[in-house]
Structures are given as C-alpha cells and as structure tokens.
Amino acid sequence: xxxxxxxxxxxxxxxxxxxxxxxxxxxxxxxxxxxxxxxxxxxxxxxxxxxxxxxxxxxxxxxxxxxxxxxxxxxxxxxxxxxxxxxxxxxxxxxxxxxxxxxxxxxxxxxxxxxxxxxxxxxxxxxxxxxxxxxxxxxxxxxxxxxxxxxxxxxxxxxxxxxxxxxxxxxxxxxxxxxxxxxxxxxxxxxxxxxxxxxxxxxxxxxxxxxxxxxxxxxxxxxxxxxxxxxxxxxxxxxxxxxxxxxxxxxxxxxxxxxxxxxxxxxxxxxxxxxxxxxxxxxxxxxxxxxxxxxxxxxxxxxxxxxxxxxxxxxxxxxxxxxxxxxxxxxxxxxxxxxxxxxxxxxxxxxxxxxxxxxxxxxxxxxxxxxxxxxxxxxxxxxxxxxx
Amino acid sequence: xxxxxxxxxxxxxxxxxxxxxxxxxxxxxxxxxxxxxxxxxxxxxxxxxxxxxxxxxxxxxxxxxxxxxxxxxxxxxxxxxxxxxxxxxxxxxxxxxxxxxxxxxxxxxxxxxxxxxxxxxxxxxxxxxxxxxxxxxxxxxxxxxxxxxxxxxxxxxxxxxxxxxxxxxxxxxxxxxxxxxxxxxxxxxxxxxxxxxxxxxxxxxxxxxxxxxxxxxxxxxxxxxxxxxxxxxxxxxxxxxxxxxxxxxxxxxxxxxxxxxxxxxxxxxxxxxxxxxxxxxxxxxxxxxxxxxxxxxxxxxxxxxxxxxxxxxxxxxxxxxxxxxxxxxxxxxxxxxxxxxxxxxxxxxxxxxxxxxxxxxxxxxxxxxxxxxxxxxxxxxxxxxxxx
Numbered sequence: 001x002x003x004x005x006x007x008x009x010x011x012x013x014x015x016x017x018x019x020x021x022x023x024x025x026x027x028x029x030x031x032x033x034x035x036x037x038x039x040x041x042x043x044x045x046x047x048x049x050x051x052x053x054x055x056x057x058x059x060x061x062x063x064x065x066x067x068x069x070x071x072x073x074x075x076x077x078x079x080x081x082x083x084x085x086x087x088x089x090x091x092x093x094x095x096x097x098x099x100x101x102x103x104x105x106x107x108x109x110x111x112x113x114x115x116x117x118x119x120x121x122x123x124x125x126x127x128x129x130x131x132x133x134x135x136x137x138x139x140x141x142x143x144x145x146x147x148x149x150x151x152x153x154x155x156x157x158x159x160x161x162x163x164x165x166x167x168x169x170x171x172x173x174x175x176x177x178x179x180x181x182x183x184x185x186x187x188x189x190x191x192x193x194x195x196x197x198x199x200x201x202x203x204x205x206x207x208x209x210x211x212x213x214x215x216x217x218x219x220x221x222x223x224x225x226x227x228x229x230x231x232x233x234x235x236x237x238x239x240x241x242x243x244x245x246x247x248x249x250x251x252x253x254x255x256x257x258x259x260x261x262x263x264x265x266x267x268x269x270x271x272x273x274x275x276x277x278x279x280x281x282x283x284x285x286x287x288x289x290x291x292x293x294x295x296x297x298x299x300x301x302x303x304x305x306x307x308x309x310x311x312x313x314x315x316x317x318x319x320x321x322x323x324x325x326x327x328x329x330x331x332x333x334x335x336x337x338x339x340x341x342x343x344x345x346x347x348x349x350x351x352x353x354x355x356x357x358x359x360x361x362x363x364x365x366x367x368x369x370x371x372x373x374x375x376x377x378x379x380x381x382x383x384x385x386x387x388x
Numbered sequence: 389x390x391x392x393x394x395x396x397x398x399x400x401x402x403x404x405x406x407x408x409x410x411x412x413x414x415x416x417x418x419x420x421x422x423x424x425x426x427x428x429x430x431x432x433x434x435x436x437x438x439x440x441x442x443x444x445x446x447x448x449x450x451x452x453x454x455x456x457x458x459x460x461x462x463x464x465x466x467x468x469x470x471x472x473x474x475x476x477x478x479x480x481x482x483x484x485x486x487x488x489x490x491x492x493x494x495x496x497x498x499x500x501x502x503x504x505x506x507x508x509x510x511x512x513x514x515x516x517x518x519x520x521x522x523x524x525x526x527x528x529x530x531x532x533x534x535x536x537x538x539x540x541x542x543x544x545x546x547x548x549x550x551x552x553x554x555x556x557x558x559x560x561x562x563x564x565x566x567x568x569x570x571x572x573x574x575x576x577x578x579x580x581x582x583x584x585x586x587x588x589x590x591x592x593x594x595x596x597x598x599x600x601x602x603x604x605x606x607x608x609x610x611x612x613x614x615x616x617x618x619x620x621x622x623x624x625x626x627x628x629x630x631x632x633x634x635x636x637x638x639x640x641x642x643x644x645x646x647x648x649x650x651x652x653x654x655x656x657x658x659x660x661x662x663x664x665x666x667x668x669x670x671x672x673x674x675x676x677x678x679x680x681x682x683x684x685x686x687x688x689x690x691x692x693x694x695x696x697x698x699x700x701x702x703x704x705x706x707x708x709x710x711x712x713x714x715x716x717x718x719x720x721x722x723x724x725x726x727x728x729x730x731x732x733x734x735x736x737x738x739x740x741x742x743x744x745x746x747x748x749x750x751x752x753x754x755x756x757x758x759x760x761x762x763x764x765x766x767x768x769x770x771x772x773x774x775x776x
Contacts, residue, residue, distance in 0.1 A: 052703030052711045052727075082699055084728035117696025118729045220683045220697075221704050294682065294763075295608045295771050302772025308505025309608075311470055315440030316609050323440045339440075340472035341506045375682075375772075377765050383683055384690025384763075 002142030002158040005169040006192035008037050008232025011141035013148035016129035018077025018121065029148035031126065033133035034188050035071045035102065040233030043069035044200035045110065046208050048225035054081030055091045056111040057224060063095075063110050067197025069230055070108040072188050073098050073130060074149050076173070078115035081223045090123045097127045101134035112186045112226050114151055114173065146171035149186055152382070157258040161247045166193035166235040168247050172255040174262075185212065185222060185259065189229035189251060194238040203245040204229050211252035214284065214370045217263045218379070219292040227252075260371050261353075265378030268300050268350070272357045273369045274319075282319035283368035286359060289313040290370075297375035300355055305348035307335045310357060320363045327360035390530030390546040391422055393557040394580035396620025398423045399529035401536035404517035406465025406509065417536035419514065421521035422576050423459045423490065428621030431457035432588035433498065434596050436613035442469030443476045444499040445612060447483060451498050455585025457618055458496040460576050461486050461518060462537050464561070466503035469611045478511045485515045489522035500574045500614050502539055502561065534559035537574055540770070545646040549635045554581035554623040556635050560643040573600065573610060573647065577617035577639060582626040591633040592617050599640035602672065602758045605651045606767070607680040615640075648759050649741075653766030656688050656738070660745045661757045662707075670707035671756035674747060677701040678758075685763035688743055693736035695723045698745060708751045715748040 004011050011034045015027035022028070036043075045064040047057050063069060073094055080087045091111050099106035113121065146156040150173055157172040174185035195203070208227055229248070239247075260269050272290050277283035290296055293313040299306035307328045315323060328336040330348045335341070355374075373379075392399050399422045403415035410416070424431075433452040435445050451457060461482055468475045479499050487494035501509065534544040538561055545560040562573035583591070596615055617636070627635075648657050660678050665671035678684055681701040687694035695716045703711060716724040718736045723729070743762075761767075 050700060050703035051705075052699045052714075079696075082696065082724065082727050082729070084726075117699065118724070218682050220681055220700065223696075223700050223703060293608055294606050294767075298768050298771035301768065304772065308467075308470065308611075311440045311505065312438060312609065312611050315438035315611060317439075326440075336470065336506070338472075339470050341470070375768055377768050379682075380686050380689065380763055380765050380768055383686035384692065 001160045002146060003034055003169045003171050003188055003190045004139050004142035005160045006167045006190045006232065008192050008234030009190045010035050010037060010137040010139055011145040012133040012136035012138060013141065013144035014129050014132040016125045018075055018125065029144060030075055030077045031129035031133060032074045032145035032148035033071060033098065033130065033137065034145055035137055036230040036232050038232055040194060040231055041068045041070050042195055042197040042200050042231040043067060043229060044197060044204040045226065045228040046204060048222050050221045050223050052223050054079050054113060054224040055083060055088045056080055056113045057226065058088060059091045059095060060110045060226065063107055068108050069110050069228060070104045071098055071102060072110040072112060072228055074112040074186060075126060076114050076149050076151050078113060078119055078121040079117050079224050080113040080121050081117040083118065083120050087120055090121055090126065093123055094126050094130060097130040101131055110228050114186055114224055117223065142169065142171065149173040152264050154262055157255055159251050159254045161251045163193060163239055163243065163247055165237045166191065166239060168251045170251045170255050172259060174259045185225045187227040187255060191231045192235040193231060193244060194233040194236065195231040195244055199241055200229055200231055203241065203248050206245050207249040207252040210249065211256040215256045215260055216288055216291040216370055217373045260373065263373040264382045265376045266373035267376050268353050268355050268374040270300060270355045270357065270372050270374065271369055272372065273367065274359045274361060275367050276364055277361045277366045278320035278364035280366045280368055283366050284370060285317050286314055286319040286361065287368055287370035289317045290357060291372035294375055297372065300350060301374040301376045303350040305330045305335060305345040305350060310359065314359065319361065321361040325362055329358040331356055389548045390534055391557040391559050391576055391578045392527050392530035393548045394555045394578045394620065396425050396580050396622030397578045398425060398525040398527055399533040400521040400524040400526065401529065401532035402517050402520040404513045406463055406513065417532060418463055418465045419517035419521060420462045420533035420536035421459060421486065421518065421525065422533055423525055424618040424620050426620055428582060428619055429456045429458050430583055430585040430588050430619040431455060431617060432585060432592040433614065433616040434592060436610050438609045438611050440611050442467050442501060442612040443471060443479045444468055444501045445614065446476060447479045448498045448614065451495055456496050457498050457616060458492045459486055459490060460498040460500060460616055462500040462574060463509065463514060464502050464537050464539050466501060466507055466509040467505050467612050468501040468509050469505040471506065471508045475508055478509055478514065481511055482514050482518060485518040489519055498616050502537065502574055502612055505611065530557065530559065537561040540652050542650055545643055547639050547642045549639045551581060551627055551631060551635050553625045554579060554627060556639045558639045558643050560647060562647045573613045575615040575643060579619045580623040581619060581632060582621040582624065583619040583632055587629055588617055588619055591629065591636045594633050595637040595640040598637060599644040603644045603648055604676055604679040604758055605761050648761065651761040652770045653764045654761035655764050656741050656743050656762040658688060658743045658745065658760050658762065659757055660760065661755065662747045662749060663755050664752055665749045665754045666708035666752035668754045668756055671754050672758065673705050674702055674707040674749065675756055675758035677705045678745060679760035682763050685760065688738060689762040689764045691738040693718045693723060693733040693738060695733065698747065702747065707749065709749040713750055717746040719744055
C-alpha cells in the first residue's frame with residue numbers, strides 16, 4: 001500500500017537527528033530515500049508556484065528538466081529555505097551523496113526538504129543518513145519512508161491504485177496546505193507502468209489540477225511543495241493515457257483527502273462546490289474565495305450556517321454571476337435562493353466533520369470543488385506556538 | 389469633536405429596538421440621522437467594492453450620483469442585505485420618511501445599515517425612529533449619532549481636523565475590516581468648508597485610498613461599507629484643494645487607526661510597510677499579501693518573529709522583486725538581509741501591541757503601508773459564536 005508496491009522501486013528511511021526525539025523515546029525517522037530501479041526512469045514533477053522557493057526546489061527544477069529521475073531523497077526537520085549559498089550547497093551535496101552511493105548521476109536525484117525557513121540543515125547528518133538509506137534499500141521500505149517525512153502529520157499518508165497488470169503507489173506529507181512549520185506538501189508517486197516522460201507530465205498536471213491544486217486549507221502557499229512521479233516500466237505494460245491519467249488522478253485525490261483530514265487544528269472538512277459557472281476558472285475562483293474567508297471558516301467551526309458570509313466572499317470575485325440571483329446550500333439545505341433567505345438555516349446540522357457548500361451561479365454549465373478546513377482555536381494555537 | 393463640530397450640521401440618535409438591550413439596561417441607541425443644513429449640499433461617497441451589495445448601498449448609489457446629499461440616516465442591528473425586494477422597499481421607505489420629516493427629497497438621503505445578512509429590518513420601528521430623530525436634531529447630536537452606529541465596537545470613533553476658519557468632523561463604526569456581524573465599516577464626514585462636489589469626490593478618493601483602503605484586518609470585504617462626506621459651506625471659506633485633501637486624509641487616517649485598534653479579538657496592530665517597490669501598486673500588493681497570511685498573523689499573536697512566513701507571502705505576489713535579494717525587519721530588527729538570516733530574531737520584542745514589519749524590495753522607489761491585526765483565539769471565538 002505504498003510507493004514500493006509497484007514493481008521496480010525500493011526505499012529506506014533512517015533517523016538523522018533533524019527532528020528532536022520524544023522524551024525517553026528513540027530518534028524518529030527523518031530522512032527517506034526512494035529509488036526507481038528501472039528498467040525505465042521516466043518522471044514528471046510539479047513544484048510550488050511560490051516565487052520564494054527553497055534550495056531543494058531550486059536544485060530539483062534543474063534535475064527534472066530532462067524527464068529522468070532515478071531517486072528522490074527527502075528530509076523533515078528543516079526546509080532549507082532562505083539559508084543562502086551554504087544551504088544550496090547542502091542540497092547539492094546530498095544529491096551528490098545519493099548519486100555516488102547508488103552509482104547514478106546527482107543530476108537525476110530530486111531533493112525535498114520540509115521544516116522551518118531560515119535554519120540551516122546539519123549537512124554531515126544528512127550525508128551519513130543518505131549512506132545508511134542506500135545500504136538499507138528494500139522493496140518493503142515504503143512505509144518507513146512515508147513515516148520519515150511526517151512533521152505535524154498525525155498519520156502517514158499512502159495510497160495504491162491497481163491497474164490491469166500495473167499499479168500506482170504514493171505517499172504524501174502535509175498537515176494543511178501549509179503546516180505550522182511552513183511545512184510543505186511533499187508527494188512521491190511511483191508506477192511500474194511504461195509511461196514516457198511527456199505523457200507522465202501531461203497526466204500529472206491533469207491529476208494535480210483537480211486534486212492538490214484545489215486543496216486550500218489556509219490560503220497559504222509553501223516555499224517547498226513538490227509532487228513527483230516516477231515510472232519504472234517494470235510491469236512491461238503500457239496503459240492508455242486515459243487509463244493512466246484516471247488512475248493517477250484517483251491516487252492524487254485520495255492523498256489530497258488524507259491531507260485534508262489531517263489538517264492541523266481542524267474540526268471540519270469543507271467541500272465547496274460551485275455549479276453552473278461560465279467557466280471552470282470562474283468556478284474555482286468563486287469556490288476558493290469562500291475557502292479563504294476567515295469569517296466563513298470561523299462560522300463553520302461555531303456550527304453556524306452563516307450563508308451571508310458565503311455571498312460576501314463571492315462578491316469579491318470576478319466570476320460571472322448576477323448578485324441578485326444566487327442559490328446557496330449547506331449540507332443540502334438551500335438556505336438561500338435567488339439571493340434571498342429560503343430554507344431555515346436551523347435545518348443545517350454542522351455537527352459532523354464533513355460539510356458541503358453548494359453554490360449555483362446560474363451562468364453556465366461548468367463546475368469545480370475546492371476543499372478547505374474550518375478556522376479553529378487549535379489552528380491559532382498550533383500556528384502561534386511553533387517556532388518559539 | 390464630531391460630525392456636528394463643523395458649522396451647518398445637526399444630528400440625533402434614538403433607540404429603535406433593533407439592537408437588543410443589555411439585561412436590565414435601557415434600550416441602546418441604534419438609529420442615527422446626520423443632516424447638512426447648508427447653505428451648500430455638496431457631497432461625495434465611496435462604497436464597498438463587493439459585488440454583493442446590501443439594499444442601502446443599492447439605494448444610496450442612486451442618491452449620490454448628482455453630488456447632492458442633504459442627510460444620512462444610519463442603523464445598526466441589521467444589514468438589510470439579501471433580504472429581497474421587501475428589504476429594498478424598507479430602505480426606500482426610510483429615505484422617504486427622512487425626506488418628508490425634513491422637507492427635502494428622498495433622493496438626497498443616503499441610507500446606511502449594519503448587521504447580519506439575510507434578516508429583514510422591522511420597517512415600522514425604523515420609520516418611527518426617523519421621526520424621533522428629526523424632532524431631536526441638534527448641533528450637539530454628533531456624539532449620540534456616533535454611539536448609535538456601534539455594533540461590536542467597544543468605543544465610538546470620532547475625529548475633528550481644524551483648518552483655517554473651517555473644519556472637518558467625522559465618525560466611524562467597524563470592529564475590524566469586516567466585523568463579526570459582517571458588520572460593515574460606516575463613515576460619515578462633514579465639513580463647513582465650501583467644496584464643490586467634484587472636488588470633494590477627488591479629495592475623498594485620494595484620502596480613502598491611503599487610509600481605509602489599506603486597512604485589512606481580516607481580508608474579508610463587507611457588503612455594506614460606505615464612506616460619505618458632506619460639505620455645508622457654512623464657514624464661507626474655500627480652502628485650496630491641497631489643503632482640503634490633506635485635512636480629509638488626516639481625518640480618514642485617524643478614524644482608520646481607531647478602527648484598527650478596536651478590531652475584535654486583536655492583540656496587536658501591525659503596520660506592514662513595503663519600501664523601494666517598482667510601483668505603489670506593487671508595494672500595496674506585497675504588503676497586503678502579508679496582511680492576509682493567517683500563518684504570519686497567528687505567529688504575531690504568539691509573539692513569534694517568523695520572517696519565513698513574510699517571505700512565503702511575498703512569493704505569492706506578482707510584485708517586482710528578486711526572491712534572492714529581500715530584506716525584512718520586524719520592529720526595526722533586520723532579521724533577514726539578502727534573503728538570508730541576519731540579525732537574531734530573539735532581539736524582536738513583540739510584547740507591545742504595535743508591531744512594524746518593513747520589507748525592502750530593492751526594485752524601485754515607491755512605498756506603501758497596509759495595516760492589519762493578528763489572528764487570535766478571541767477572533768475565532770467572536771466570529772464563530774455570533775449568529776447562533
């Protein structure tokens with residue numbers, strides 16, 4: 001049920017002392033290595049759109065250009081972001097160490113890091129950890145790797161989607177879109193299908209567009225987000241692009257929902273669906289505006305079906321709609337029809353974690369869903385108490 | 389020290405039963421009337437940019453088109469937003485009532501409302517209150533009017549700026565950019581200077597652009613925001629446009645800072661200044677991105693000088709800058725220089741309410757300041773517990 005389920009992949013994880021140990025407990029796993037043993041080494045990767053990018057992103061952007069990735073090395077406990085030239089050298093040294101340990105080129109090694117911005121990672125710890133990982137690689141190592149990349153995650157996130165004789169495996173970390181440590185969403189996907197790099201790229205962009213890109217826990221964008229997929233071709237099977245894209249989308253959506261449910265401090269998972277928009281972009285913009293309304297998110301925390309805050313958010317967008325003709329439902333109760341009060345908001349029961357908001361723009365036939373969490377005391381607590 | 393300080397203005401306020409009385413206490417003031425007794429009746433008004441506008445805005449947009457406003461009637465206790473045709477008729481009836489009580493046209497009466505979206509205001513209560521206000525108008529009524537428009541405000545907000553033989557008075561309500569009740573920023577400004585409507589409009593837009601428009605307590609935009617200025621000409625003095633604009637800007641900035649300091653639940657007032665931007669728009673966009681980062685705002689609440697969250701916010705903007713060459717100071721301590729750690733963040737003392745963040749984009753010579761508050765437990769509490 002993990003990144004090493006598809007044939008042709010090995011993984012390992014070790015403790016490198018980057019994350020502090022719980023009192024009296026063993027040092028936690030914090031460095032992971034995932035290796036594509038081939039025979040093919042096609043890959044595709046998407047990075048954060050944040051212009052302020054961490055050193056591992058600056059490195060990995062060069063790595064992925066030729067569509068070949070043979071290994072991904074990941075660490076928690078330090079983002080290596082805004083740490084200057086020395087921080088970049090640490091990333092580079094880690095990639096070189098992976099390369100020499102595995103007998104491959106450093107330029108085929110993606111590096112991912114997560115943790116606080118502006119703190120240097122201890123380079124020697126990382127280099128030693130790379131050697132230990134390389135020595136311990138196994139087809140059973142996926143679960144350990146998924147554990148090693150956790151920060152404030154309360155559970156590790158893994159997925160397997162089975163195709164006809166091929167499969168996709170995946171792991172993810174992230175507690176909210178951007179966790180207390182500016183902690184980054186990191187995702188590694190693997191497949192033993194035969195998929196050339198350009199098709200992987202198309203499939204990955206299609207899959208992330210409707211999954212991770214529509215997860216908006218707190219509106220903040222990480223400096224380190226990376227989603228990478230590697231194809232080993234070890235199954236010898238070439239699925240149709242449609243079948244592969246569908247399976248990859250399923251894997252990404254499954255992991256995205258695992259991230260949503262583990263968002264730090266959240267009491268509710270909120271799915272905001274916009275119907276009958278003039279365009280998909282309009283639908284996403286309208287849904288995202290609601291997902292980013294602190295007032296609406298605080299109301300959901302308070303179990304208050306405050307649809308006025310939904311309308312106030314929609315009004316800040318450029319999406320096509322008539323402000324006097326909007327319908328809004330919460331958990332299936334149409335509390336607003338034609339921009340006037342309709343069914344009794346008291347009928348909306350917000351005691352369960354899952355909340356749906358449905359907005360009918362009556363301006364076309366496109367739709368989209370954006371997922372978010374509520375704004376809670378625990379969110380404020382976790383995010384105010386982190387680095388001090 | 390209020391809207392009736394300039395010559396030519398009267399005001400009154402009464403309780404109309406829209407706001408519930410504190411236990412055992414008298415009914416609070418909740419309807420106010422401010423009248424320009426002339427001799428001139430020039431005016432200018434700016435409204436919320438939210439496309440989802442309340443009924444009083446829909447009415448008042450027509451009123452202000454000819455530059456003549458003779459009275460402003462305001463109520464707290466109900467926003468009259470998304471209440472349908474009946475809600476618009478309530479607004480219209482209130483304006484007509486003011487018109488007949490004062491012997492003026494309803495089309496010269498601006499109406500402002502504040503409160504929960506989707507709830508109808510009791511029309512007869514409002515009409516009776518208008519008559520009571522009209523009967524009680526006085527040049528001493530400004531302070532009562534400022535009290536009547538309070539919702540979650542803990543203090544009333546008033547200002548007077550003295551010119552050479554003329555003055556500007558003002559009152560405002562609002563607890564945060566958008567208060568728990570979607571409660572609206574309402575501002576009434578008065579002057580006894582002689583200022584024609586087109587000059588008033590130019591001055592008001594210049595003043596609000598650098599004051600209210602740069603107050604961003606929680607990123608949410610109200611459906612009811614209104615800022616209106618009326619000139620009575622009663623001083624007989626015509627200031628230069630420069631002098632008048634400067635005084636009006638001073639009045640608006642003073643009221644904006646009063647709103648900032650009374651934002652519900654806030655522990656800190658944060659001034660984010662962007663220096664050396666390629667354009668003023670770039671400076672505002674960059675500063676606003678930080679003002680809207682929940683992670684940054686929660687960190688300030690936790691007294692954590694987390695400059696990584698500042699950089700992560702800047703990276704989401706289109707402002708011109710080199711991500712590898714940014715400087716950031718908090719309370720004057722340059723914690724980040726050239727996008728690398730500089731002075732020790734431990735030197736930043738965030739125990740006082742006032743916090744300054746200074747960002748040097750090194751890409752031009754423009755600058756702007758945006759003001760916000762921190763994200764606190766009290767904010768979540770007040771905004772989750774309101775309508776239920």
